[in-house]
Amino acid sequence: MSEQKLEIVKTEDKKPKPETDQIPFGKTFTDHMFVMDYETDSGWYNPRIVPYEPLTLDPAAMIFHYGQTVFEGLKAYRAEDDRILLFRPSQNLQRLNRSSERLSIPPIDEERVMYYLTQLISLEQDWVPSTQGTALYIRPFIIATETNLAVAPSHSYKFMIILSPVGPYFSGGLKPVKINVEDQFTRAVKGGTGTAKTAGNYSSGYQAQAKANKEGHADVLWLDGVEKRYIEEVGSMNIFFKINGEVVTPELNGSILNGITRMSIIELLKKWGIPVSERKISIAELYQVYEEGGLEEAFGTGTAAVISPVGELNWLGHQMVVNNHEIGELSQKLYDTITGIQTGKVEDRHEWTVEVQ
């Protein structure tokens, strides 16, 4: 791959930019995208930035049949001084490669892809919105493209990066949400694909999501697939509880995603001297703590919302109201700190942000 020069083909036909404080997530895309191909014989080749355009694939392309695909999600933020900042992007590329390994997809060169990514953002810099809470969402993904119905790893792939300006996750401040503890469907199990960001993990949750929504819940809290006892994660977020002054989050047990927001929160809490433990926590333990009055805060964490306070949990008819449906002090502080670092308002002592020139 080393001799590969990035080719750039600019569009003649720029799209109008939307009002970024109103647009729904994931429906608007910028003028350009990054594409690179893979063949077994040549490795990754032909890295290029081209006008955003449809993909043409044979109906027997493997992506349509056997789900060999991985993706990432991160954001570019506009600082007050107009700089454009990425938040721990190399973590995303490392995770992409870990996901690829699980799906038998060849790895990308993280350094080169970081270069391509920043070149793309740089070209599309006018698309990075500046309103509070907005960002440019970045979606790198890899799909298997070989035309073949044999159940086996593909010999060809496409790696792409597309960009989508996104409005604030919560309009009008952080709003605690209601979550349903799912007792029937399973998201992932040890030995499966739960630790990878791969397509099949998401659609398999739609039925549980619909069940939750029907009862007025915003999201699903997944339990482990073996015993249906231990707490795993929420939809596209990791989960944290503040219990009697200590922050607890499920350990990386081989079936949950290693969230970059989760990782950052643990590092912040340690720096602040707030006790935090990564461990197994059962839903029964959580309910007992709740009944004894020790459940002080609960929040989901992820790139989309950063912090999403949980105001209520429902588990088989047991209702746990957290902090009177109000956002907790620690949740708010974590939100302010991380979004502050992401947008250059709070000093970045961890070297988490990367500026796009």
Next chain:
Amino acid sequence: MSEQKLEIVKTEDKKPKPETDQIPFGKTFTDHMFVMDYETDSGWYNPRIVPYEPLTLDPAAMIFHYGQTVFEGLKAYRAEDDRILLFRPSQNLQRLNRSSERLSIPPIDEERVMYYLTQLISLEQDWVPSTQGTALYIRPFIIATETNLAVAPSHSYKFMIILSPVGPYFSGGLKPVKINVEDQFTRAVKGGTGTAKTAGNYSSGYQAQAKANKEGHADVLWLDGVEKRYIEEVGSMNIFFKINGEVVTPELNGSILNGITRMSIIELLKKWGIPVSERKISIAELYQVYEEGGLEEAFGTGTAAVISPVGELNWLGHQMVVNNHEIGELSQKLYDTITGIQTGKVEDRHEWTVEVQ
């Protein structure tokens, strides 16, 4: 959907037909394909048979990101008297709808789709090969096509049927294969998607498959994802054991696929008065039976091979050689009967075959 008329656009440019006793599985496709679209407002619409051609999709089409897709696999066989026969095709369409339900995909009208399918086969009848062991493989599939990165069911879909002539699965008679019992990776778990034919279930097995191949095994025998004790299925096949005169196959427990070959074998065995039981069977039990000399035959079952005799099983270093690496009498009889019915050589008392006019 009731007023939808099937549109047929014929190609001007027919491809040469391959030598069917040599072609590899799933790489050659016929001249036409069936396509139909879905939008939430209109349901399934615009059913059409068109020249086989690439698909054009936005890079943000949901199929590339969240894996909302299902598929089926069945075959059209050429009888000696030149008739074209399908084997229990309505079972495939019923299973497609069950898979779709699990993936939150809207159902298709089974009767209408059966009509479209037979029209397509009829148009492509010259592609149904006649050499012993060959067939025209039929791949119906549905993909989510909405351009949207939100993690939620798509509002639009494409249903397609593509056709691929296939050579014999085993050239030169049935060959017993070696199978590795996978003790680390998991295919499926109760509450997951194991009972559905959906893309993510397949690529998640590639690592275990590679591990097996490396040790000279043709395939993987999966154990249950909860206790790693009970036998589930093999790659793309269900599994049967003949133990002390009784045939045993894992019960439909909520994580294995309800195979149509499996179902047919159980019906045949019952008719023949051979004891057959669908039950939990642990790998430890199987090994004990083997050591006591009671493991008489083992075979995988599926549309691709019909019967794939197992000559050797390896479980954590324990080797079980089945029937001296030779095909068992019952395996052979089941193979002859089912392939005989499929190709019109054996009388079809079950009304399993459907003739394409």
